Amino acid sequence: MEARTLITIPEESELPLPTLPIALDDVVEDTLKDEFIVLTGVFAGDDGNEAIADPAARALSAGKGTVASAILRAGGEVKGAITKKKKPKYLVVGHAPGNTKLKQAREQGVPMITVKGLATVLSGSNEEPEKANLHGVRYSDGYQ
Numbered sequence: 001m002e003a004r005t006l007i008t009i010p011e012e013s014e015l016p017l018p019t020l021p022i023a024l025d026d027v028v029e030d031t032l033k034d035e036f037i038v039l040t041g042v043f044a045g046d047d048g049n050e051a052i053a054d055p056a057a058r059a060l061s062a063g064k065g066t067v068a069s070a071i072l073r074a075g076g077e078v079k080g081a082i083t084k085k086k087k088p089k090y091l092v093v094g095h096a097p098g099n100t101k102l103k104q105a106r107e108q109g110v111p112m113i114t115v116k117g118l119a120t121v122l123s124g125s126n127e128e129p130e131k132a133n134l135h136g137v138r139y140s141d142g143y144q
Contacts, residue, residue, distance in 0.1 A: 016044070017042055018115045018116075019115065020044075021116055022119035022122050027070050027073045027123070028123060028124035031124050032075050036079050036089065037092060038079050038088045039064050039078060039094065042064075042096055044063050063094065064078075082105055090110065090111050090112070091111070091113070092117075094115065097137065102134065112134070114129075114130045116129075
């Protein structure tokens with residue numbers, strides 16, 4: 001009988017955070033003109049908004065500045081919530097996304113995409129952006 005090797009799954013903290021795979025210089029201006037995007041979860045990049053004193057609250061903003069800079073360069077706007085007034089163009093889903101935003105996006109038919117999908121949009125491509133795979137996702141507990 002052959003010896004079997006067990007495959008171990010890395011601890012959640014060891015999983016790489018989603019990284020925006022496009023340089024700011026490669027973002028095509030006005031690709032998101034008059035559109036807004038909502039972000040949920042944590043992304044690779046900066047360590048969160050330093051103006052937020054509470055470390056737990058600051059952690060929820062980790063990497064969002066990096067992603068938001070690219071969206072702004074494309075002429076878009078970044079909002080913190082999904083409202084019924086105007087539907088966002090996309091919900092960009094990072095690591096440990098917020099369950100409330102995902103639920104609101106589903107209810108309003110907002111396309112949920114990955115950072116790779118966002119990079120496709122920001123590059124000016126006509127390709128369909130990669131959709132977020134939410135199977136087995138661990139949701140954020142949010143700021144408590």
